[in-house]
Amino acid sequence: MITLYDYELSGNCYKLRLLMSILGIEYKTAPVDFYPGREHKSEWFLKLNPLGQIPVIDDDGLVLRDAQAILIYLAAKYDPSGTWYPRGNPALLGKISQWLSFADGITATASAARLHDGLFYALDIDAARAGAHRLFRILDEHLWFGEREDRDWICSAPSPTIADIACFPYVMLSEEGGIPRQDYPAIRRWCDRVKRIKGFTVMSGVFPAGPA
């Protein structure tokens, strides 16, 4: 059985809750008092992840950290359709990895801005917001051209991949960091498509799709 070391307001933890919900994977939640308790820096947690970061999973003794790494593992192991992480398609796998790494960039900017505004993290807020806008501009353009060639998702595949899951949460939560999305229409349409994936689930701060 999978145990997810989880904090409700974390978008990185939500990536995993979201994929597990879509794939119908059962799991247990081990709450981590990330804020205000800073339990991710406690002795017991650092044994699990010396980086002192959530999320972490434990799947029958296999301990994994990093949301993107865990998405790969879960999709490779538990997705019978093989579409979320298509193991036989090297070009697509390369693209997926590229966007997983892009998602970490969204964490470093949009998520950082949200931590600053909501949980008082001391960091350069202007740099965080500017960095997020730069990434959102790139993503918006990529999705806009995709719509011109009938590509609904971040990668060129007929259905969504873990790249979509990895990029979604901190895009969706960006307003909490003072990063509006009105100038990214293709991103807004893509968010709406993600919300309509079967098995989609919400977190605090993310609302379900409106009526079609």
Next chain:
Amino acid sequence: MTETGCKDPVILNLWHPIAAVAETAPGRVADTVLLEERLGFAIDDAGNAAVWRSRPGLATGDRVEPLEVRDTLPAKLAYGYLWTSLGSPEEIFPIPEFAEPDRRRLNAATIGVNVSAPRAIENFLDMGHFPYVHTDILGAEPHTEVKEYDVEISIERDEILATRCRFFQPMASTTSSGGADVDYIYRVPHPYCSVLYKSSPVDEKRLDVIAVFLQPIDQEHIHAHMMLCVLDEENEDKVIKRFQQTIFGQDKPILENQFPKRLPLDPRAETPIRADKSAIAYRRWLSQKGVTYGVIPALG
């Protein structure tokens, strides 16, 4: 035109929360903002506290003896928080249940929100949003109707009291075992603080107490301190905190999207659906007190 701080004497003379004691490193300088003023503060292990207008020589993180700091502002520890004032405060409002020994007393979190304090209080008072915003926790369709309840402005206690509130909740607290009709009482004993009482799933004769104490940073930004004082012998602190943070995290985007950010006090300013009975009483009470900070005062 630039903002030049708070000039509202009603607000200046109140106690305001500035930090959770549990989250303050003892004997160290910390800093915050209240009503656009930078403040320094410190609490020692014995519970002595000092608050002062930020000044060079007392830098964040420095060791300090609160009792030795001169030229300080009023300071008081109450309900798990440090309170201060930029004016001459009277007694702080009472929460007698806080002293009951079998309760769990926790700071669920302090969260920064881009909204005025009065807007956040008004949202806290509104049961109508439960099924839509806190779906399957504090409400669920089709149980969407806010049933008739009573509101009074208590002259003698100078607070708003809403009683006989009742709502169907799928999961009212960490101790719930399923959906139930839950009784609520709301108090607004301070323009920026509200205390709610709701049926305890573990003791039908007693009520859980949940309060929001809002620290006004400026007219459109707050730090929301969430206090829990509940009956729960089963769950770890972090589970109880998580429940409350989940709910607050759902409110946050709703609060931050309110327009205008300041609360309009003119009775004709907004549709009656948004301004239901307790909201109308709250707005009237703020008007009567002459509060101008964080609101759009009524003309005339």
